Amino acid sequence: MTSAPRHLLVVDDDTELCQLLSEYLLPEGYDVESVHSGVEGVERALSGDHALVVLDVMLPDVRGFEVLRQLRAHSRMPVLMLTARGNEQDRILGLEMGADDYLPKPFNPRELCARIEAILRRSGNERGAIDLRIPGDLVVDDISINKASRLVRRRGETIELTTVEFDLLEALVRNAGSAIARDELVRTVLNRPFSPFDRSIDTHVSNLRRKLGPGPDGLDRIKSLRGVGYQYTLRHPSGAQEK
Amino acid sequence: MRLHIKVFLWFWLGVVVVSGTLIGLTELTHSRAQDDRLWQEKYGPRVDLWARQETHILRTQGSAVLEEYVGSFQADPGVLNYMFDASGHEVFDREAPKPVLSIVNALMQSSGWTQHVDPVERIIAERAIDANGTPYVVVVDFPEPSVLSRPLFELLSADFSGRPTRASAVRLAAVIGVAGIFCFVLARHIASPIDRLRLATKKIAHEQLGTRIDRDVLNRGDELADLGRDFNGMADRIETLVTAQRHLLADVSHALRSPLARLNVALGLARRHSGPGVAEHLDRIELETERLNTLIGQLLTMARVDSGVGLERWSVFDVGTLVDEVATDADYEARARGCVVAVSGERNCLVSGAADLIRSAVENVVRNAVRHTADGTSVDISLERRAAAGRPSVVISVRDHGPGVADKIVPRLFVPFFRGPHADNNQNGTGLGLAITRRVFEVHGGTATAANADGGGFVVSLELPLYVEGGVGQPHSDTRSTPEEHGNAITAA
Numbered sequence: 095m096t097s098a099p100r101h102l103l104v105v106d107d108d109t110e111l112c113q114l115l116s117e118y119l120l121p122e123g124y125d126v127e128s129v130h131s132g133v134e135g136v137e138r139a140l141s142g143d144h145a146l147v148v149l150d151v152m153l154p155d156v157r158g159f160e161v162l163r164q165l166r167a168h169s170r171m172p173v174l175m176l177t178a179r180g181n182e183q184d185r186i187l188g189l190e191m192g193a194d195d196y197l198p199k200p201f202n203p204r205e206l207c208a209r210i211e212a213i214l215r216r217s218g219n220e221r222g223a224i225d226l227r228i229p230g231d232l233v234v235d236d237i238s239i240n241k242a243s244r245l246v247r248r249r250g251e252t253i254e255l256t257t258v259e260f261d262l263l264e265a266l267v268r269n270a271g272s273a274i275a276r277d278e279l280v281r282t283v284l285n286r287p288f289s290p291f292d293r294s295i296d297t298h299v300s301n302l303r304r305k306l307g308p309g310p311d312g313l314d315r316i317k318s319l320r321g322v323g324y325q326y327t328l329r330h331p332s333g334a335q336e337k
Numbered sequence: 338m339r340l341h342i343k344v345f346l347w348f349w350l351g352v353v354v355v356s357g358t359l360i361g362l363t364e365l366t367h368s369r370a371q372d373d374r375l376w377q378e379k380y381g382p383r384v385d386l387w388a389r390q391e392t393h394i395l396r397t398q399g400s401a402v403l404e405e406y407v408g409s410f411q412a413d414p415g416v417l418n419y420m421f422d423a424s425g426h427e428v429f430d431r432e433a434p435k436p437v438l439s440i441v442n443a444l445m446q447s448s449g450w451t452q453h454v455d456p457v458e459r460i461i462a463e464r465a466i467d468a469n470g471t472p473y474v475v476v477v478d479f480p481e482p483s484v485l486s487r488p489l490f491e492l493l494s495a496d497f498s499g500r501p502t503r504a505s506a507v508r509l510a511a512v513i514g515v516a517g518i519f520c521f522v523l524a525r526h527i528a529s530p531i532d533r534l535r536l537a538t539k540k541i542a543h544e545q546l547g548t549r550i551d552r553d554v555l556n557r558g559d560e561l562a563d564l565g566r567d568f569n570g571m572a573d574r575i576e577t578l579v580t581a582q583r584h585l586l587a588d589v590s591h592a593l594r595s596p597l598a599r600l601n602v603a604l605g606l607a608r609r610h611s612g613p614g615v616a617e618h619l620d621r622i623e624l625e626t627e628r629l630n631t632l633i634g635q636l637l638t639m640a641r642v643d644s645g646v647g648l649e650r651w652s653v654f655d656v657g658t659l660v661d662e663v664a665t666d667a668d669y670e671a672r673a674r675g676c677v678v679a680v681s682g683e684r685n686c687l688v689s690g691a692a693d694l695i696r697s698a699v700e701n702v703v704r705n706a707v708r709h710t711a712d713g714t715s716v717d718i719s720l721e722r723r724a725a726a727g728r729p730s731v732v733i734s735v736r737d738h739g740p741g742v743a744d745k746i747v748p749r750l751f752v753p754f755f756r757g758p759h760a761d762n763n764q765n766g767t768g769l770g771l772a773i774t775r776r777v778f779e780v781h782g783g784t785a786t787a788a789n790a791d792g793g794g795f796v797v798s799l800e801l802p803l804y805v806e807g808g809v810g811q812p813h814s815d816t817r818s819t820p821e822e823h824g825n826a827i828t829a830a
Contacts, residue, residue, distance in 0.1 A: 108595050114602040121609070152591050178590050182693035200598035200630055202623075203605035277669070290666035291700060320661050321668070 099125040105135035106150040118203050132156035136164045146172045166192045172213045189297045192256050212285030216257045234267050259302045271328035273319050345524035352516040373456035384461040388475035392467040415480030423472050441474045530554040530561045546576040582644045593633050635769040642776045653804050654692045657684040667703045675713040682720035686731040687804040690781040698777040701770040702797045706737035714738035729803040736796040741789040751775045
């Protein structure tokens with residue numbers, strides 16, 4: 095990890111919680127700025143001063159989702175949503191709207207740290223520009239994936255993916271034709287230990303499916319294998335090819 | 338039958354019956370009297386003439402000729418001609434009906450030429466005396482006029498001939514047709530606001546709380562308009578209450594969880610600065626915080642299900658897939674104790690409901706089973722379709738291989754906060770899981786029951802009505818194309 099503290103933005107109307115969080119996160123290497131309203135949140139998040147936003151769903155002025163929508167219109171900066179526990183809809187909605195991860199509130203601060211770490215590691219890949227292991231484009235059917243620019247194109251047309259969705263697609267395509275277990279996807283893509291009954295990976299997969307659209311033969315590109323995991327379906331035995 | 342059609346048919350039938358009765362009654366009173374008079378005026382003198390001729394023929398030419406003569410106008414349908422001699426004996430030995438005989442007896446007592454007319458029985462009798470001074474009684478029995486054949490058609494017929502014609506049928510049809518149109522409009526007038534009220538009620542029940550009855554109904558000025566106004570008042574009230582409830586639940590959730598969130602972070606800080614002996618106590622605090630949080634979550638879920646607030650996202654989904662997903666996760670959890678979770682039975686069971694609530698309800702039961710099943714055993718989940726009383730449903734049975742539960746406390750397991758005898762080694766349970774499960778299934782029109790399984794273990798059965806509209810078969814047909822069509826699907830760029 096870098097020695098210079100990374101700037102985080104926490105958008106939550108609970109001032110005391112913000113205070114405790116900044117106290118907790120400082121020794122972990124994070125410098126926390128807190129704002130307590132949605133409007134302010136959008137404004138500060140778009141300033142480009144922060145590495146990541148921790149965004150609460152329940153805000154006094156505008157819903158957290160609205161903040162996320164406005165933010166996503168201009169920026170792909172990582173967002174971790176804090177949702178009410180037991181409210182599946184909030185979780186799904188958040189991930190659908192492009193949040194990188196979510197954490198039900200109340201949360202364990204260690205868990206928060208781990209999630210922030212994981213997200214930053216992923217987006218660090220993005221900023222770090224080139225992953226030397228795989229030099230060229232991955233091409234499957236009419237989809238091409240450029241590792242360097244982290245761009246995904248379908249018949250030349252760019253598809254907007256979040257960092258999680260990109261990593262997920264890459265993992266699936268690299269193993270195209272064979273299944274990847276859900277717990278493995280959670281570990282490698284979400285960078286966290288698999289816990290049963292956490293269905294966020296499924297939400298990410300269904301978002302990815304929706305964004306990619308059906309394959310050239312009209313079927314889903316990503317197949318769910320019950321009790322196993324997911325598989326990028328190959329229409330051709332030669333597999334995904336690199337150039 | 339639809340109210341509209343019902344009201345229409347009843348009104349129509351009413352109109353037809355009433356008009357038919359009126360026509361019939363008029364005919365039976367007024368027309369019958371007139372008819373009787375006409376009949377008497379016409380046949381009274383004729384019978385007098387026939388009586389003279391018949392006595393004359395009998396005296397001069399004998400009974401054989403008379404019989405021939407009588408037979409000649411006997412050809413008129415239904416007309417019977419009798420002749421009695423002074424001893425009351427019928428000349429041709431024929432049986433005469435009772436009313437005829439009584440008239441004959443009465444006439445025999447009188448003297449000279451006397452005519453007796455009975456318009457009700459349509460009998461005319463005459464006491465005749467032949468040239469030898471021998472008295473006879475001549476009786477002509479006419480057929481009764483038919484109520485239906487003539488008068489009803491007389492009213493409608495074009496040519497007054499007494500027989501139905503094409504034109505009369507058209508008139509009859511016209512009367513019934515006009516009555517029909519009138520009744521249809523009337524029925525519509527009554528039934529259409531009821532249909533609208535019904536539609537509005539349905540919408541309210543499906544959480545479209547802004548639904549109101551429109552002005553068309555409210556301006557009618559009758560009881561249905563009052564009903565519409567009462568409905569709107571009720572809808573206002575429900576909307577206010579549900580909205581308030583929704584806000585309250587969100588606020589309660591927020592208010593209860595904010596301190597817990599702070600507590601967790603503070604705990605994290607305390608952990609960082611604590612000495613070695615304190616960690617154990619901090620773990621305990623963390624565990625209790627977690628329990629409190631679970632409890633709050635379940636209480637809120639319970640409140641949401643009860644108030645219908647959690648049911649906004651209603652959709653049609655395959656409960657088989659949902660059970661598979663829950664089972665996969667539970668299996669992962671169970672493997673730690675050498676247990677497996679296996680699913681068998683039907684797939685493609687479409688149901689309609691709030692998928693997230695049903696998922697957590699099923700999850701409650703499955704996780705309970707995993708917790709209670711003995712090490713190294715399996716939890717068996719089976720899906721089975723049933724059609725009790727014509728209502729197709731799917732039953733999800735979750736069976737563990739654990740110690741089971743004493744029979745007498747089985748029914749109480751679904752009571753909120755009931756703690757079973759095994760609760761001591763199950764500190765993670767809040768006592769609400771099964772209660773929530775039952776409420777969720779009941780809200781969806783299903784049931785949740787539990788029993789000890791044959792051969793040990795415990796089985797919870799969850800029943801849910803299948804989604805019927807549009808069929809319960811495969812949701813989308815599998816149109817898999819051949820690989821040749823996309824032979825070069827993956828190529829180098």
